[in-house]
Amino acid sequence: MRRSRFLSVIALISMVVALAACGSNKSKGETASSPSATQSATTTTETGLKGELVYWSMWNENETQATVIKEAISAFEAENKDVKIKVQWNGRDNGKLIKPALDAGQQVDIFDSDNNSLSGFESYALKLDDYMTKAYASTNGKALKDALAPVFYNAMQVAATDGTSVYGMPYQPYMYLIPYNKALFAKAGITAAPQTWAEFMEACEKLKVAGITPLTVDDAYMGVSRMYHFSRYLGQEGVAKLVKDKTGAEWDNPTVLKAAKDIEELASKGYISKQVATNKFPAGQIEFANGSAAMYFGNGTWLPNEVATVVPADFQWGEFAFPAVDGGVQGREAAIYGTQCLVINNKSNAPDAAVAFAASLVTGKFDSELSKQTKGIAMGTDSTWAPELADAKAVFAEVTTQLTKGGGWDEDADKNAVVGANYIKLVTGKITAEEFVNNCKNNVK
Amino acid sequence: MKSSKLMFVVFLGPALLSYLIIYVYPVLRTALMSFFYVQNITDNSSEWKFVKLDNYINLLTDNQLFMQSLKNIGYIYFWGLLGVMFFALLFAVILNSGVRFKEFFRSVLYLPNIVAAVAMGTMWVQYVFNSQYGLLRSIFNFFGLTGLAEFAWTDDTHLLLSMTIAYSFGCIGYFMLIYMAAMDKVPSDYYEAATIEGAGIFNKFFRITLPLIRNVFRTTLVLWSTGCIGFFAWSLMFSNINWNIRTVTPMVYMYNIVFQDAIGMDPSQKNAGAGAAVGMILTILAVAVFTIINFVVKEDDVEY
Numbered sequence: 001m002r003r004s005r006f007l008s009v010i011a012l013i014s015m016v017v018a019l020a021a022c023g024s025n026k027s028k029g030e031t032a033s034s035p036s037a038t039q040s041a042t043t044t045t046e047t048g049l050k051g052e053l054v055y056w057s058m059w060n061e062n063e064t065q066a067t068v069i070k071e072a073i074s075a076f077e078a079e080n081k082d083v084k085i086k087v088q089w090n091g092r093d094n095g096k097l098i099k100p101a102l103d104a105g106q107q108v109d110i111f112d113s114d115n116n117s118l119s120g121f122e123s124y125a126l127k128l129d130d131y132m133t134k135a136y137a138s139t140n141g142k143a144l145k146d147a148l149a150p151v152f153y154n155a156m157q158v159a160a161t162d163g164t165s166v167y168g169m170p171y172q173p174y175m176y177l178i179p180y181n182k183a184l185f186a187k188a189g190i191t192a193a194p195q196t197w198a199e200f201m202e203a204c205e206k207l208k209v210a211g212i213t214p215l216t217v218d219d220a221y222m223g224v225s226r227m228y229h230f231s232r233y234l235g236q237e238g239v240a241k242l243v244k245d246k247t248g249a250e251w252d253n254p255t256v257l258k259a260a261k262d263i264e265e266l267a268s269k270g271y272i273s274k275q276v277a278t279n280k281f282p283a284g285q286i287e288f289a290n291g292s293a294a295m296y297f298g299n300g301t302w303l304p305n306e307v308a309t310v311v312p313a314d315f316q317w318g319e320f321a322f323p324a325v326d327g328g329v330q331g332r333e334a335a336i337y338g339t340q341c342l343v344i345n346n347k348s349n350a351p352d353a354a355v356a357f358a359a360s361l362v363t364g365k366f367d368s369e370l371s372k373q374t375k376g377i378a379m380g381t382d383s384t385w386a387p388e389l390a391d392a393k394a395v396f397a398e399v400t401t402q403l404t405k406g407g408g409w410d411e412d413a414d415k416n417a418v419v420g421a422n423y424i425k426l427v428t429g430k431i432t433a434e435e436f437v438n439n440c441k442n443n444v445k
Numbered sequence: 446m447k448s449s450k451l452m453f454v455v456f457l458g459p460a461l462l463s464y465l466i467i468y469v470y471p472v473l474r475t476a477l478m479s480f481f482y483v484q485n486i487t488d489n490s491s492e493w494k495f496v497k498l499d500n501y502i503n504l505l506t507d508n509q510l511f512m513q514s515l516k517n518i519g520y521i522y523f524w525g526l527l528g529v530m531f532f533a534l535l536f537a538v539i540l541n542s543g544v545r546f547k548e549f550f551r552s553v554l555y556l557p558n559i560v561a562a563v564a565m566g567t568m569w570v571q572y573v574f575n576s577q578y579g580l581l582r583s584i585f586n587f588f589g590l591t592g593l594a595e596f597a598w599t600d601d602t603h604l605l606l607s608m609t610i611a612y613s614f615g616c617i618g619y620f621m622l623i624y625m626a627a628m629d630k631v632p633s634d635y636y637e638a639a640t641i642e643g644a645g646i647f648n649k650f651f652r653i654t655l656p657l658i659r660n661v662f663r664t665t666l667v668l669w670s671t672g673c674i675g676f677f678a679w680s681l682m683f684s685n686i687n688w689n690i691r692t693v694t695p696m697v698y699m700y701n702i703v704f705q706d707a708i709g710m711d712p713s714q715k716n717a718g719a720g721a722a723v724g725m726i727l728t729i730l731a732v733a734v735f736t737i738i739n740f741v742v743k744e745d746d747v748e749y
Contacts, residue, residue: 096704100487117712120485220686277600278576281685410711413701414510421690424601443509 050082051109051350053357056101057087058094058112058340064305064373065172072366076357079137083353102345109348110358115338116405118159118168125167126344131355132166138364140382147363147380151396152339158402168341169358172370173377174300175337176224177395182316184212184294193320193391195332197262200323204271207294215266216273216293218284219424223416224298225263226423227336227407228322233259235329239408243415243444251441255327260426260433262325267429272297277428286310297427298322304375304388319391321398334401339379418443478721486703486717493718500722511723514693520605521694522673525613529669533620538650540621541628555622557615566682569611574598599683604691608683616672620665627661628654663742670734674727699723 059065066089073085090097098111102124113121132145132153139147152170160167180193185203188210194200204214217225231239233255241250250256266272273293276284288296289307296303304317324331342358344351360366363380371378375386377396385393409416422439425431431439479500481493504511536554540547557565573580576597585594598607635653644652677696684692688701703720705712 099485103487103489120712219684219689223687275576278574278597280570280574280599280683283571283575283577405711410714413705413710413714414508416710417510417688417690417693420687421601428600430601 048082049080049350049353049356051084051353053083053085053109053348053350053354054107055085055087055110055357056094056098056108056112057089058092059089060091061089065370068366068370068373069361071369072361073357075366076360080353080356083350083357085357105347109345109350109354111343111345112340113168113343114340115155115159115168115170118156118341118343119161121343122161122167124343124345124347126346126348126351126355128166128169128344128355131359136356136359136363138360138366139380140364142381144359144363147382149379149381149396151337151399152379155337155339155402156341168343169355169362170339170341171362171367171379172374173337173339173379174302175335175377175392175396175399176228176298176300177319177321177335177392178295178297179288179299179303180295180318180320181288181291181293182318183314184291185318188212188294193318194323195320197323197325201265201271204266204269208269208271213273213287213293214271215276215295215297216279216284216287217276217297217299217427218279218281220281221284221296221299222424222427223406223409223420224336225322225427226420227403227409228298229262229325230256230259230409231334231403231407232322232325232328232330234408236334236403236408238329240411242440243409243412243419246445248441248445251437251444257433257437259325260436263423263426264429264433264436267427272427272429277430282306289315291315301377301389301392302374304386308375317388317391319389319395321395330401330403332395333398334403335395335399336403336405336407337396337399338402338405415444475721475724478718479725481718482716483718483721484713484715486720488717496718500716500719501726504719504722504726510690510693511695511698513690514695514698517605517692518673518676518694521609521612521676522670525609525616525673526666526669528610529613529616529620530665532617533624533665536617536621537624537628538654541625542646551622551625554618556618558619560615562615562678563682565615566611566679569607569614570599570683573611574607601689601691604683604689608679608692611683612676612679616669620669623661623665623668624658627658631657659742660744663738663744666738666742667735670731670738674731674734695723695727699727 057066057069059069066087069087073087077083077085094112095114095117098108098113099121101108102111102121118125133143135141135143136147145153148170152173153166155173156166156168156170157164184207185193188203188206190203190206194203207214227239230242234242234253238255242256245251273279273284273287275287279287284293284296285299285303285307287293288303289310291312301319304311321332321335342361344354344358348354361370363383367378367380367383370376371383371386375388377389377392378385404410406416409419419440422431422436422443426433426436478493480495480497482496482499483493536550540551544550576582576599579598581596581598582594585591585596597603631654635657636649639649639653675696676694677700680692680694680697683689688697699720701710702723703715703717705715
């Protein structure tokens with residue numbers, strides 16, 4: 001008995017010590033942040049930027065993006081001796097981790113989001129409208145707003161609930177388009193990238209005659225052509241009506257059948273690679289990268305980066321906007337595009353330093369570097385785009401309308417998946433356009 | 446030694462407290478959440494909107510995708526169970542019959558279990574089932590079975606079958622080990638006596654082994670059921686980036702409506718409340734399955 005009481009006392013003591021240790025950790029954290037609270041008062045003085053920043057990143061530490069961001073941080077810290085930036089590389093799970101962290105009051109000064117999720121973070125985000133009118137070291141004397149490509153700056157405004165405010169600093173943008181192999185196009189005697197569906201079909205025919213498989217796609221990106229093709233014919237609102245249709249009447253619209261017929265024709269004329277039926281991502285990308293297919297039927301501008309290690313060194317990249325259709329509601333000016341963005345926490349103790357760092361990443365040297373290293377799109381008007389995306393730059397120049405992430409189909413995620421299952425069958429030639437429309441009509445309502 | 450109340454408190458307290466905080470609280474919160482519209486899983490409960498039974502009604506009446514996900518795990522449960530139990534028992538009997546290199550074969554068969562599901566899934570999808578240079582294609586071509594070599598394992602129609610095969614393949618070694626352990630415990634006298642009486646291998650298996658390891662069946666059924674109800678990683682591996690109606694399972698469905706981060710999904714349509722309802726439906730399903738198993742496979746007095 002004595003022994004057990006002794007044991008319990010030991011146990012109690014150890015618990016108390018453990019608890020006390022937890023407590024002291026916490027207070028350490030609090031005291032660590034309190035000096036920066038006093039620092040924030042001096043942040044905006046002319047003596048320069050100060051503060052300890054914590055950045056929660058959507059990149060993994062070994063990704064190219066992270067390498068460039070690390071360089072940008074070193075450069076920024078070298079120029080601003082009193083600023084220290086710590087990064088937590090969360091990878092793609094960042095989007096799921098960030099909100100609980102913000103709610104719990106953890107110190108996160110800068111975090112990654114994307115334009116589609118931005119409105120959900122408005123209550124946590126610093127409004128950047130005033131900052132956008134200032135010039136920064138990397139903006140060549142221009143206001144930050146003018147140093148950013150208008151199409152991306154607008155994307156930030158569109159993402160805001162009020163449609164005018166800016167809550168994120170855009171970077172690493174993307175667009176869904178059709179990447180193609182210029183060498184194979186030249187071999188088939190195609191001199192210009194197709195702009196209309198008729199030209200697209202013509203190009204497919206020429207490729208086929210030349211013995212080249214015109215199109216490939218993976219299961220993962222199967223939806224891209226559906227998002228574009230149907231919204232070209234019906235407009236984004238028209239597509240949204242289809243998924244929300246409870247009567248089936250919307251599917252009786254002859255234009256829906258026409259759009260489906262186009263896809264059926266692609267399959268029946270043998271323009272789509274036989275592999276597509278069994279392609280599991282990234283098998284189709286590999287097929288395209290090693291020159292077995294001339295076009296990828298809808299992918300993001302990140303494709304050159306994703307297949308960088310697979311393509312031959314002399315691969316000739318080309319991109320064109322999803323073709324316009326006869327009598328369509330929307331044309332090539334409408335595109336599904338978006339950007340990642342750096343969001344500044346409105347509770348940050350050093351917001352000025354955070355904004356200045358973000359600006360140094362999205363414009364000037366590091367913007368160009370990010371574009372070059374990631375074979376991606378540059379954000380600043382003065383920055384250089386990766387050569388692989390030279391055509392994409394021209395596509396972007398034409399774009400005036402931003403479609404939603406799913407081109408209207410995203411209005412109902414469940415129905416979207418149901419339509420998607422039928423679309424795979426249509427693309428692979430297992431069902432006709434009529435069957436596609438009927439199946440969707442019966443399944444969706 | 447007399448029991449000391451203080452001892453109970455000190456040693457049971459932390460465990461009980463962690464159990465309440467880590468297990469009971471989330472379960473109760475999830476149950477409550479399933480009656481609300483909650484956009485983000487971390488939203489404060491003051492932002493929840495009470496929707497009565499709407500989440501359940503939407504899932505169970507007007508939701509082809511969720512219904513399909515239930516059918517999919519039903520398919521995996523039934524066909525996978527048949528295949529896995531057959532091969533696991535077969536291998537267990539063979540290895541227990543005194544073959545040479547028993548330990549080696551046992552390790553080889555168990556090997557898939559120590560490899561992460563993600564790695565295994567990638568191997569099956571990208572290599573074994575590949576329609577260009579896949580393992581199955583090469584093997585069938587080698588034997589001149591061109592028809593089988595052309596079989597489209599990963600196309601839309603066969604994806605669920607392929608996924609079930611890939612998942613079950615890894616499970617065989619696991620269940621085989623459980624059966625082997627159970628068979629080891631059956632006293633060898635029975636077999637010796639049976640041999641003297643002239644019983645063959647089939648008689649010994651059906652009249653001695655099977656009845657005496659009956660209890661283990663219950664355990665394996667429960668393990669198989671939990672695996673199927675929580676089917677998640679393999680489904681994601683077979684339809685990466687986007688969800689697919691052929692491979693969607695309730696867990697994948699729940700993940701998607703809670704996070705909505707696949708291509709073409711609108712993050713503003715997140716609904717953690719509906720996700721919670723899926724969780725509750727799965728809980729009820731699990732309880733129902735376990736009750737049936739307990740009812741069908743009765744506990745035995747004899748256990749080895």
